[in-house]
Amino acid sequence: MSEDPDLGALLDVLSDEYAREILSATSVKPMSAQQLAEQCEMSKPTVYRRIERLKKQEFLEERTELQSDGNHYSVYAATLDEVSVSLDDGDFEAAVTRADPETFPGQHEDDTADRFAKMWENL
Template sequence: MNGEGAAGPSELFEVLADEYARDILVAADRRPMTAKALSDACDASLTTVYRRIALLEEHGLVKKHRSVGPGGTHRSKFETTLEGLHVDLSDGELSLSVETRDELADSFTSLWEDMRGDG
């Protein structure tokens, strides 16, 4: 994903400038966490966590995993997908590219297939 797609660099910078959004990214990078666990880890209300998660999901920086617990209860855990953020200033243009874990996994799979001759 590059910063010029669905979200321009200024939008992405704005998302990452938010302290709660950054805290959620860091906490959910350690392990997938429920909104309640993120609320505790980030010292934020559940409402704040859900708003930031929605924003982070919109920009492809967080992924939701759903599971069914005992008694059929549904539980969602959130995991950071952000792997790298690259800013380039060249010829008076600011560009931003974002690497996600999914993109890295796809790249590795493509490389492996090419090496095996499957591609």
């Protein structure tokens, strides 16, 4: 899907080195805030602030990973696929293309209901 976002907000988020590192890491596989903090060498508060900014722009999707031991946690996956900026007749225009959630790297084939059922079966 593609849309015309607020150019200033878009460039503001993408100009942030930490936000770009998070997008880069989560474009490979969904990661938890703890994993992002370790891989990107930043504090957890920094990670969470950037996650919120990226989610506001709809560049990240949050998912809940269900664990059989009951320890559920959030992971984040980049939804940003492409950004383009053009200048036409004196006006800047930005377009964002987001990835289809079904094609995210590391996407489980099972839906949430199937994963939940498997969790209970393994107890």
